Amino acid sequence: MRKLWWRHAALIVISIIMLAPFYWLLKTAITSENIYEYPPHLLPVRPQLFNFVDVWYLIPFPRYLFNSIVVSLIAVAGNLVLNAMAGFALTLPFVGRRSVIVLLLSCTLIPFQATIIPAYLITAHLGLLDSYLGLALPLLSTIVCIFIFKASFDAVPRSLIDAARIDGLGEMRILLRVMLPLSTPAIATNIVLSFIWSWNNFLWPLIITRSQDMQTLPLGLARFLSYMEDTTGALYAFVVMVLAPGLLVFLMAQSAFMRGLTTGATKG
Amino acid sequence: MRSRRRATVIACFLAPSLLIFIVYRILPLVWNVVLSFEYWSPLHPATWAGLDNYQEMLQDDDVFWLALWNTLIFLGSQPVAIALALGIALLVNSDLKGASVYRTIVFLSYPLMTVAVAIIWHWMYNERGGLINYALRQLGIIHQPIAFLDSFAWALPSIIIANTWQVLGFFMIVLLSGLQNIPPHLYEAARVDGAPAWARFFRITLPMLRPSVFLCLVIGMLNSFSAFDLIYVMTNGGPGHATELLITYIYKQGFVSTRFDYAAALTVAQFAILLLLTWIAHRAVGGNAGAIE
Numbered sequence: 001m002r003k004l005w006w007r008h009a010a011l012i013v014i015s016i017i018m019l020a021p022f023y024w025l026l027k028t029a030i031t032s033e034n035i036y037e038y039p040p041h042l043l044p045v046r047p048q049l050f051n052f053v054d055v056w057y058l059i060p061f062p063r064y065l066f067n068s069i070v071v072s073l074i075a076v077a078g079n080l081v082l083n084a085m086a087g088f089a090l091t092l093p094f095v096g097r098r099s100v101i102v103l104l105l106s107c108t109l110i111p112f113q114a115t116i117i118p119a120y121l122i123t124a125h126l127g128l129l130d131s132y133l134g135l136a137l138p139l140l141s142t143i144v145c146i147f148i149f150k151a152s153f154d155a156v157p158r159s160l161i162d163a164a165r166i167d168g169l170g171e172m173r174i175l176l177r178v179m180l181p182l183s184t185p186a187i188a189t190n191i192v193l194s195f196i197w198s199w200n201n202f203l204w205p206l207i208i209t210r211s212q213d214m215q216t217l218p219l220g221l222a223r224f225l226s227y228m229e230d231t232t233g234a235l236y237a238f239v240v241m242v243l244a245p246g247l248l249v250f251l252m253a254q255s256a257f258m259r260g261l262t263t264g265a266t267k268g
Numbered sequence: 269m270r271s272r273r274r275a276t277v278i279a280c281f282l283a284p285s286l287l288i289f290i291v292y293r294i295l296p297l298v299w300n301v302v303l304s305f306e307y308w309s310p311l312h313p314a315t316w317a318g319l320d321n322y323q324e325m326l327q328d329d330d331v332f333w334l335a336l337w338n339t340l341i342f343l344g345s346q347p348v349a350i351a352l353a354l355g356i357a358l359l360v361n362s363d364l365k366g367a368s369v370y371r372t373i374v375f376l377s378y379p380l381m382t383v384a385v386a387i388i389w390h391w392m393y394n395e396r397g398g399l400i401n402y403a404l405r406q407l408g409i410i411h412q413p414i415a416f417l418d419s420f421a422w423a424l425p426s427i428i429i430a431n432t433w434q435v436l437g438f439f440m441i442v443l444l445s446g447l448q449n450i451p452p453h454l455y456e457a458a459r460v461d462g463a464p465a466w467a468r469f470f471r472i473t474l475p476m477l478r479p480s481v482f483l484c485l486v487i488g489m490l491n492s493f494s495a496f497d498l499i500y501v502m503t504n505g506g507p508g509h510a511t512e513l514l515i516t517y518i519y520k521q522g523f524v525s526t527r528f529d530y531a532a533a534l535t536v537a538q539f540a541i542l543l544l545l546t547w548i549a550h551r552a553v554g555g556n557a558g559a560i561e
Contacts, residue, residue, distance in 0.1 A: 118296035
């Protein structure tokens with residue numbers, strides 16, 4: 001019994017440390033006037049929500065939000081279609097299948113950060129700098145997600161596929177009518193992972209966007225900090241607005257979410 | 269006839285993904301190597317440079333060595349974070365009441381946008397409004413506020429703490445799923461044989477966790493080579509180059525000074541180190557890299 005008490009105490013201390021930054025962020029976001037007052041108050045004094053209104057006037061928040069949503073939607077759609085097709089192809093027997101798998105696995109060893117200079121030059125040659133497609137293009141297919149689809153398709157009973165073939169269904173129809181309806185967890189994982197990677201992506205948009213009109217939310221945040229300094233609670237209200245939707249979705253679907261993130265941990 | 273049609277379908281299914289990986293992974297890799305042996309900038313045609321870029325990097329560029337050193341320090345912090353995460357995973361891996369709540373709390377920071385994490389911690393470290401200076405002063409540990417992010421001594425450790433805060437939950441979940449895959453009868457047998465708790469930990473838990481630990485090490489490594497977002501927002505490599513990592517230095521050389529050729533040489537060096545370290549981690553944990561997939 002004493003042992004359990006000790007565990008709870010340790011975990012409560014850890015939880016407080018882990019939650020403190022969240023609390024400090026929220027507190028600052030609803031603090032009025034001078035956030036530099038010393039000593040800072042642990043509880044918000046005269047809490048108000050003006051900062052959240054200010055965000056809309058200080059920066060083109062709707063524009064950033066719109067750009068982030070468009071790029072993420074392109075990335076998610078691309079991932080679903082391309083990864084499902086590639087994952088399905090890898091479950092079929094063909095000459096060179098092994099080498100394709102080896103090629104894909106070795107690509108996972110090349111981190112995106114090691115490609116930025118040529119990736120920028122390639123995108124410039126394609127004339128896609130400062131465009132939605134250019135922002136989404138490198139994220140359109142992910143190796144980890146291809147293998148998640150492949151594993152899911154491999155688990156579909158052979159007899160079902162053979163029956164569909166005897167009925168005269170082509171490969172495309174088998175994928176759409178047999179495989180995908182039986183792979184909803186893989187589809188969900190694909191959506192969650194590709195959305196997060198694209199939504200949180202910072203380095204790539206930083207490199208290839210030129211105009212403020214094409215900037216996404218993470219760039220907006222960084223820009224806010226460097227142009228306005230951190231002199232106003234509005235910056236923290238902005239951070240709350242960016243983080244809140246994702247956190248709510250996470251808290252509602254956390255078990256599926258954690259599973260998805262750990263499967264896709266290696267980021268293809 | 270039928271099989272040829274099927275081959276066409278397979279090719280069409282694979283082509284788009286492969287094209288993306290070839291254009292955005294393999295081609296850049298080759299291009300980096302080529303570029304690193306050239307003098308090239310967007311306005312000048314390429315001329316052969318031989319090993320000049322590498323020579324400059326290794327002999328004349330102090331910032332390169334500093335950035336490499338910082339990257340290795342960052343890397344060295346990852347095993348510490350993994351050990352911490354293992355401690356937490358052991359604490360929540362039982363039928364403890366409320367274990368899932370603790371798990372959620374520790375994991376909560378992982379999926380956050382890293383730029384937002386950087387802004388939150390930038391504020392936490394603030395001299396006047398930051399919680400950390402305030403708490404340390406209240407506790408009597410320090411008497412003058414410390415400008416953590418402007419200090420040559422403190423800036424890098426401060427960023428490492430912010431990074432640990434974000435990835436801890438991820439390591440915990442990976443280790444937790446590893447712990448749950450250890451067959452319980454191993455522990456029962458050990459208990460029957462009278463093995464004490466520490467022996468059960470070192471003889472059963474740790475060896476069985478090898479694949480999970482390897483996965484954490486590899487992720488931690490990739491993470492140290494790519495902690496760009498945190499650094500860019502929190503210190504931009506400063507003060508001086510005290511928090512410069514290879515990746516931030518590559519970005520600056522490439523996109524601030526437009527020295528693409530030199531940045532390519534830096535990238536090749538970074539990639540070679542990464543491969544070497546992955547191989548070392550693989551050997552150290554005793555193989556079984558297949559566990560990643």
